Amino acid sequence: MHANQHKNVGPTGRFLRILSISAMLTALVAFVELQPDDRNADWLAYGGNKAGNRYSPLTQINPGNVSQLKVAWEYDAAKLPAGIAAPRRPMEIQCQPIIVNGILYGTTPHLSLFALKADTGEELWRFDPFTGGTPRFHANRGVMFWEDGGDKRILYTAGNHLCAVDAATGKLVQGFGDAGKVDLSEGVTGRPGRENDKLSVDATSPGVIYKDILVIGSRVSEYGDAAPGHIRAFDIRTGKLKWTFHTVPEPGEPGHDTWPENAWKRIGGANNWAGMVLDEKRGAVYFGTGSPSVDFYGADREGKNLYANCVISLNAETGKMNWYYQTVHHDLWDRDISCQPNLLTVTHKGSNGKPRKIDAVAQATKDGLLFLLDRDTGKPLFPVKERPALTDYHLPGEQPWPTQPFPTKPAPFSRQNFTESEITDRTPEAHAFVKEKFSQTRSGNKYMPPSKEGSLYLGIGGGAEWGGNAADPEGILYQNANEMVWDLKMMDYNGRGGTKQAAASPGQAVYMRNCAACHRADRQGSGQEYPSLVQVGNRMPKDEIANIIKSGRGRMPSFQHISDQERYELVAFLTNPEAKAPVSENHSASEAPTEAKSAFPYIPPYINNGWTRFFDPDGYPAIKPPWGTLNAIDLNTGEYLWRVPLGEFPELAKKGVPITGTENYGGPIVTAGGLVFIAGTKDEKIRAFDRKTGKTVWEYQLPAGGFATPATYMVNGKQYVVIAAGGAKNGHKPGGKYIAFALP
Numbered sequence: 001m002h003a004n005q006h007k008n009v010g011p012t013g014r015f016l017r018i019l020s021i022s023a024m025l026t027a028l029v030a031f032v033e034l035q036p037d038d039r040n041a042d043w044l045a046y047g048g049n050k051a052g053n054r055y056s057p058l059t060q061i062n063p064g065n066v067s068q069l070k071v072a073w074e075y076d077a078a079k080l081p082a083g084i085a086a087p088r089r090p091m092e093i094q095c096q097p098i099i100v101n102g103i104l105y106g107t108t109p110h111l112s113l114f115a116l117k118a119d120t121g122e123e124l125w126r127f128d129p130f131t132g133g134t135p136r137f138h139a140n141r142g143v144m145f146w147e148d149g150g151d152k153r154i155l156y157t158a159g160n161h162l163c164a165v166d167a168a169t170g171k172l173v174q175g176f177g178d179a180g181k182v183d184l185s186e187g188v189t190g191r192p193g194r195e196n197d198k199l200s201v202d203a204t205s206p207g208v209i210y211k212d213i214l215v216i217g218s219r220v221s222e223y224g225d226a227a228p229g230h231i232r233a234f235d236i237r238t239g240k241l242k243w244t245f246h247t248v249p250e251p252g253e254p255g256h257d258t259w260p261e262n263a264w265k266r267i268g269g270a271n272n273w274a275g276m277v278l279d280e281k282r283g284a285v286y287f288g289t290g291s292p293s294v295d296f297y298g299a300d301r302e303g304k305n306l307y308a309n310c311v312i313s314l315n316a317e318t319g320k321m322n323w324y325y326q327t328v329h330h331d332l333w334d335r336d337i338s339c340q341p342n343l344l345t346v347t348h349k350g351s352n353g354k355p356r357k358i359d360a361v362a363q364a365t366k367d368g369l370l371f372l373l374d375r376d377t378g379k380p381l382f383p384v385k386e387r388p389a390l391t392d393y394h395l396p397g398e399q400p401w402p403t404q405p406f407p408t409k410p411a412p413f414s415r416q417n418f419t420e421s422e423i424t425d426r427t428p429e430a431h432a433f434v435k436e437k438f439s440q441t442r443s444g445n446k447y448m449p450p451s452k453e454g455s456l457y458l459g460i461g462g463g464a465e466w467g468g469n470a471a472d473p474e475g476i477l478y479q480n481a482n483e484m485v486w487d488l489k490m491m492d493y494n495g496r497g498g499t500k501q502a503a504a505s506p507g508q509a510v511y512m513r514n515c516a517a518c519h520r521a522d523r524q525g526s527g528q529e530y531p532s533l534v535q536v537g538n539r540m541p542k543d544e545i546a547n548i549i550k551s552g553r554g555r556m557p558s559f560q561h562i563s564d565q566e567r568y569e570l571v572a573f574l575t576n577p578e579a580k581a582p583v584s585e586n587h588s589a590s591e592a593p594t595e596a597k598s599a600f601p602y603i604p605p606y607i608n609n610g611w612t613r614f615f616d617p618d619g620y621p622a623i624k625p626p627w628g629t630l631n632a633i634d635l636n637t638g639e640y641l642w643r644v645p646l647g648e649f650p651e652l653a654k655k656g657v658p659i660t661g662t663e664n665y666g667g668p669i670v671t672a673g674g675l676v677f678i679a680g681t682k683d684e685k686i687r688a689f690d691r692k693t694g695k696t697v698w699e700y701q702l703p704a705g706g707f708a709t710p711a712t713y714m715v716n717g718k719q720y721v722v723i724a725a726g727g728a729k730n731g732h733k734p735g736g737k738y739i740a741f742a743l744p
């Protein structure tokens with residue numbers, strides 16, 4: 001049709017007509033989805049809905065008016081419960097709250113649960129899980145809601161407990177578990193012959209609820225003491241365990257033959273720590289698993305290691321596996337599946353060449369890949385190639401897997417390798433510094449086996465991070481990503497590798513086995529994330545150090561399995577590292593303790609020396625920008641619609657450097673109103689992007705970093721966007737607030 005046939009319409013009129021038709025359609029969709037009460041819309045689950053697609057049908061806030069957003073209320077979540085001492089380092093908030101019947105439920109930096117009127121921020125109640133016990137502070141990304149008639153419950157995890165709290169009163173539900181709590185380590189840490197191991201099990205992401213069943217994963221240690229990453233289902237009424245799925249299969253279970261015969265007794269991990277989603281109609285849960293323990297050394301777990309690094313579909317009622325799809329074979333790089341999958345519907349060509357709608361599950365990974373799988377079969381919807389992987393220069397005994405899967409579409413959303421042409425050119429000095437290290441370190445291939453010489457990688461952190469992604473009903477996926485170089489070096493400390501460093505004291509031996517992977521062998525720590533323990537005795541009393549070891553804190557797991565004697569020796573070492581105490585028989589450093597002698601299930605001969613980001617001398621990433629991006633990927637075609645840098649360094653922008661993007665933590669949400677909201681950046685802003693174009697249409701300077709995923713909802717005809725501005729992550733200033741925005 002020729003344009004001038006619309007004689008009396010003209011370009012503007014035509015535009016308006018299209019606009020009004022699409023507005024009508026949007027309003028209609030919104031109306032249908034918001035029935036029966038179109039003045040109220042909830043955000044019912046972590047990820048917005050059980051499909052985890054972080055999508056809202058709300059349209060009140062749109063690209064035309066988003067610039068008028070104002071703070072509607074703020075809620076101070078940082079105040080401590082009575083009797084609980086503030087941790088020395090402030091805690092962050094990663095929680096995306098839920099909103100049910102106009103009430104907002106979320107968690108504080110100290111893991112209290114609270115209920116607010118979602119339109120005013122007025123507190124209804126607050127529940128402290130640690131009253132009368134020892135607090136255990138760690139990230140909590142969200143909570144779950146269940147109701148049956150008048151019985152309404154919030155379920156969430158704090159420390160090693162799953163708590164059921166009455167949604168109306170904020171009191172523990174007495175009929176659930178042990179007076180309202182279920183111990184998450186029950187049935188996980190006891191393996192034949194090791195029933196008394198007190199391994200660390202908690203959960204940083206919520207599970208999903210199907211009928212009266214709560215399905216949940218866990219966070220466990222990543223080292224020799226890792227608990228197995230069982231997936232478990234609990235009866236919501238009673239707290240009783242309903243079923244367990246072993247992600248490290250036991251004898252007789254399928255997949256057992258992808259490990260050495262007895263590996264299941266000592267290898268843990270393969271846990272789902274990033275959350276799961278539910279297809280209610282199919283009665284199926286979908287989730288990704290992490291790498292097996294230990295992170296960077298696999299000679300004692302030779303094989304493909306199913307079901308580590310897999311996308312898995314289970315029958316929610318029974319725990320029986322529907323299918324699995326492995327994204328990394330025999331992982332040597334900690335390439336956990338680091339976010340919830342996303343259930344969405346796409347249109348692809350069928351075998352008869354005609355377009356057909358397919359229910360799919362999209363899984364993004366730490367190393368920037370996106371797997372789009374058929375929800376019923378787990379088969380890739382875009383071809384995936386098994387490509388040869390590097391197998392040379394590995395640690396003694398290691399047998400790297402010779403191939404790894406690579407999706408042909410969509411293209412990776414973050415760079416795969418650090419090559420010479422990617423070395424920062426921000427300044428000549430920065431370039432020279434990075435190039436020097438680059439030339440001395442292995443680089444350029446994401447599947448280099450870890451080595452004592454050290455290697456540079458992307459994709460040890462996300463890529464995709466725990467904030468996940470958002471998808472709209474058209475099959476467009478919105479994905480934020482990080483591009484950071486990691487410097488990984490293995491150490492040999494307990495003898496099996498031949499060139500071990502002997503420990504000078506029993507405390508140092510305990511330190512090397514348990515602590516050096518994060519705090520480094522020299523106790524210097526790494527960046528803002530892993531604090532230095534040099535002279536820690538001057539900063540805190542021995543009791544406090546002992547408590548942190550016992551209970552864990554933030555990203556540090558608890559070490560309850562370290563015996564009192566070992567903890568005593570460890571604290572002695574940390575507070576007086578030079579003392580050369582005689583090596584006692586049971587804790588000889590020159591001889592790896594046997595399983596019988598030690599509570600440790602498994603002691604690897606090599607361990608990583610810290611988690612180290614590679615920065616230039618001024619503290620910027622060693623790689624050329626972008627350092628953080630937001631991407632819109634059309635999963636009908638596998639093509640990118642747009643890709644923009646996410647976040648900026650104001651001091652670089654002032655010098656005229658184009659927007660670099662920054663490392664970012666916390667995911668996006670997308671609305672029918674045409675917006676993608678996301679915070680998470682180092683510049684501590686929350687932004688709205690036009691979902692069609694990727695253009696920034698609103699930004700707001702938060703009082704502290706919003707390292708969490710926002711949520712949106714409507715109460716009494718007004719749409720709100722809420723974000724936790726917790727700050728405190730990686731050295732950022734603390735915030736501890738939830739902030740809600742609305743149109744005036």
Ligand code: HEC
Pocket residue numbers: 087088089090091511514515516517518519529530531532533536539545548549553554555556557559570
């Ligand atoms: C998985 C990584 C990891 C491991 C393993 C680990 N830590 Fe930590 N540790 C951390 C992180 C992260 C923090 C900062 C926690 C916070 O306050 O947010 C920390 C904090 C601490 C602190 C408090 C320091 C301060 O200045 O506030 C002490 C003490 C400590 N760790 C001791 C240990 C000891 C002893 C071990 C071995 C038994 C150990 N850690 C193992 C990650 C780890």
